[in-house]
Amino acid sequence: MAQVEIKNEGKTVEVPDGASLVKLEGKCGLLFACKAGTCGSCRVRVLEGMENLEEPNEAEKQGLEMFGAEPNERLLCQARIKGGKIVIEY
Ligand code: FES
Incomplete structure (x- = not known):
């Protein structure tokens, strides 16, 4: 199992x-509105463990570009975790 620590909530969720990190829906306070990489509601900063995420797919790349996201930001409705642990905040 992989671990996602949600720093601003002080909790860790296993997946x-x-x-796909859309599995965090309902397990944390983050909203997943479109689940298509177009609304930005699931945008988070990755504080640790970016290497444990798969590279962004096309939908995520386009969304991140559209939102002018920083290099340490990801859209969790599109991102996949390889394993290990990541630390995020939103
Ligand atoms: S839920 Fe809309 S971009 Fe992820």
Whole structure:
């Protein structure tokens, strides 16, 4: 199992290795409105463990560009975790 620490909520959620992080829906306060990479509601800063995420898919790349996201930001409705642990805040 992989771990996602949500720093601003002070909690850690476990998800299967290789899972889409849309699995965090309902397990944290983050909203997943469109689940298509177009609304930005699931945009987070990755504080640690960026290497444990798969590279952004096309939908995520386009969304991040559209929102002018920083290099350490990701859209969790599109991102997949390889394994290990990441630390995020939103
Ligand atoms: S839920 Fe809309 S961009 Fe992720």
